[in-house]
Amino acid sequence: MIAPFYKFDLFSEEFSFIIAFLIGIGFGFFLERAGFGSAKKLASQFYFTDLAVFKVMFTAIVTAMIGVYYLSIIGILDYNLIYRNETFLVPQIVGGLILGFGFIIGGYCPGTSLVAASTGKLDGLFFLFGVIAGTFGLSLIFPIIEPFYYSTAIGKLNLSDVLLIPYGILVFAVVLMALAGFIAAEWAEKRFTQKTIEVKDEKN
């Protein structure tokens, strides 16, 4: 038996909704436990005082990568069948910037706004309304931006395809990058938190 099961049509579309529901609940739960239901926590990563978001995301990336890699090596998983978004370079850079601005201004990203809203935070709820309004607005102007939306398409890419590095070495490189990132994050947290305190002290 080889995963992904969905691609092999081993369960129906209806059953896949149940699985998606369970995974979604789990995802939301851990986002909330990591403190991502708070805009303060999320925003503080942009001031380098709390880099929990960065650390959680990179941990997830490394965990998933090692899992996918070893399951493929053992032959349980056919990683070619995992869904990947196609790359549209320039539109995705622009989209990323818009999302980043929204993140700093609103204090949430779309996923975490749902977490915040479901724990009863009003700002999360308002952010969610914004997401819906923005999605609606985009659909209205979509015909105008469609050419741009699909421009600079370069298909489904793997890091190892782009960098021409063997998969195994790439796995190791990403792990090293993550660990270096964690160390840098801890250092930055200490440094910038102290600075904020010092600034506060000077003011007093």
Added chain:
Amino acid sequence: MKKINLSTNNKLALLALILGFVAIFFGNPDSSNKSIVNTEELALNIIDTNNIIHPMQLADWIIQGKVDYRLIDLRNESKYNEYAIPGAENIPLTQIKTSELLRNDKFIIYSDDELRTAQSWLLMKTLGYKNVYILVGGIDNWKESVIFPRLNIENSDSRIIEISKFFGGTPIFGNEHKESNISEFSSKVAPKIQAPSSAGGSKKPKQKREGC
């Protein structure tokens, strides 16, 4: 020796580092290039010849509007655009591996080369596609038995004539000069099919949606 106290975070980081390091020696997971095949099932399939579909049978299915199969044209795009069996999707052999076809769907494959089709059948079976059938004789046989069937004037089967007309073809009667007729038709007329909307391919079989 000094005892080193590691926090959970440190232990996990160490584990990731070890797993990452070991990965260097495993290289690429090329699961897509190797596969395990049930040779007995394959052999039985081949002996029983229950992996083939006859053109007339397919024609019947198309007319009935059956949608439980996907018809795959393995030829290249230009040939496909020139003429293809109604409802066929063009997936050249080289793209089968990367195509996002579902393993449990039913596929009928054809091309203009029997040997290549047979090899493709084997390739698809090894890739894990459960139900793959070959259209006997490929596109040429389709043209000969469905589009331009040869009939005796005395005992012509009205059903065959009906089917042939449905696909925009013309039955060829015994005393006509066959060879030139066929080649002439297939190159010149190559009937562009205006099959009714109920026909096979117009309704796409279920396709799984995915993505965020």
